[in-house]
Amino acid sequence: SSGVLDEAALRRRAARVIPGGMYGHLNAKLLPPGYPQFYERAQGCRLWDVDGREYLDFMCSWGPIIVGHQHPAVEEAARRQAALGDCMNGPSARLVELAERLVGLLPHADWAVFQKNGTDATTTAVTMARAGTRKRKIVLAKGAYHGAVPWCSPSLAGVTVEDRAHLIYFRYNDVESLEAAVREAGDDLAAILVSAFRHDMGQPQELPTAAFARTARALCDRKGAALILDEVRAGFRLSMQGSWEALGVRPDLSAWSKAIANGYALAAVTGNEAFRQAAQEVYVTGSFWMGGVAMAAALATLDVLENNHAVRHFEQVGQRLRDGLARQAQRHGLAIRQSGPAQLPSVLFEDDPDYAKGAYFAAEAIKHGVYLHHKHNMFLSLAHTVQDIDLALQVTDHACARLAAHL
Ligand code: PMP
Structure with a gap:
């Protein structure tokens, strides 16, 4: 996009008037390459960045969104x-x-x-x-x-x-x-x-x-x-x-x-x-x-x-994501560690001290519109359906294949 509000233009302008261009936990510089910094809107379990790209969101604004954006x-x-x-x-x-x-x-x-x-x-x-x-x-x-x-x-x-x-x-x-x-x-x-x-x-x-x-x-x-x-x-x-x-x-x-x-x-x-x-x-x-x-x-x-029996819903969709990722990782010969409650997903790669494997995996996922985090726990909302999880799993399967080939 070449609009005045595109990501590249906003980052250039921010670099002049915001220290470091951005601060705090939502700084996209802390994420693997390909993650946007600026967003246009959000709905349900989806986000759109200022360049119009759509993401299936597994961070929920780092927790606040629990029943879905714009409920x-x-x-x-x-x-x-x-x-x-x-x-x-x-x-x-x-x-x-x-x-x-x-x-x-x-x-x-x-x-x-x-x-x-x-x-x-x-x-x-x-x-x-x-x-x-x-x-x-x-x-x-x-x-x-x-x-x-x-x-x-x-x-x-x-x-x-x-x-x-x-x-x-x-x-x-x-x-x-x-x-x-x-x-x-x-x-x-x-x-x-x-x-x-x-x-x-x-x-x-x-x-x-x-x-x-x-x-x-x-x-x-x-x-x-x-x-x-x-x-x-x-x-x-x-x-x-x-x-x-x-x-x-x-x-x-x-x-x-x-x-x-x-x-x-x-x-x-x-x-x-x-x-x-x-x-x-x-x-x-x-x-x-x-x-x-x-x-x-x-x-x-x-x-x-x-x-809406929310806790049960978070457990169900979280467990479906966890089971799918476990199967995929095994199929692609990747050792992953999923830990803690399924409703706050955490996916770490074994033998990944600098989180390079996790970053490669997440960078592949974001390219295909799935917003994960490579080292922080993730979040689910009532807006995440079984279909959304299955859509995300198609992308993570591809990301696993790419990471396995890369390694
Ligand atoms: N305690 C815990 C356990 C947290 O996860 C956070 C935020 N990540 C905080 C405190 C601080 O919350 P806030 O960022 O809203 O100040």
């Missing part, structure tokens, strides 16, 4: 609220409705407060834990992603040692290292902060073992500390009741964002009675946090998820 019920709820008012001198009634909804849905929760991004939610939960316990130490898993501010950012640029004071690390699913980290915190433990499952970029995913989850709960109980569950990535994809509910382990505080409003900017911290007072004492707020549109979108998103 009519969500868009209608958002439009109706937007026509009334969004950013006002206080919240709309949607604030109370959504808090009631989450308290009704999540067995651990007696209250909810709302923010915008996942980082707001994890930071708020940590602040509440410290306020509630009057302790300082946060025990968390090495390599786990909890957000993009100095206390937790994966980059140390602009971060001081003081920003990272009072953090003690353990290995996910390693009971002994968790116990050791808690021991190190002594009588100053404010919280154990833990992701719903292990989903570190470029690593095999791991669901928590029951022993690990129960140990985390027991240690917090013994020490009077908060168990904080970071549900930002997993939330509403593993369970509508909370990702650790099936393990019989309830957190004190949970951080939510991404999928809660199907792409509208919203985050939440939910908590139990023990931390209600602390939640009231801390000063957490933002100019846009009470916006009614995102809350209306969240209410509609939760309706759609509940009315």
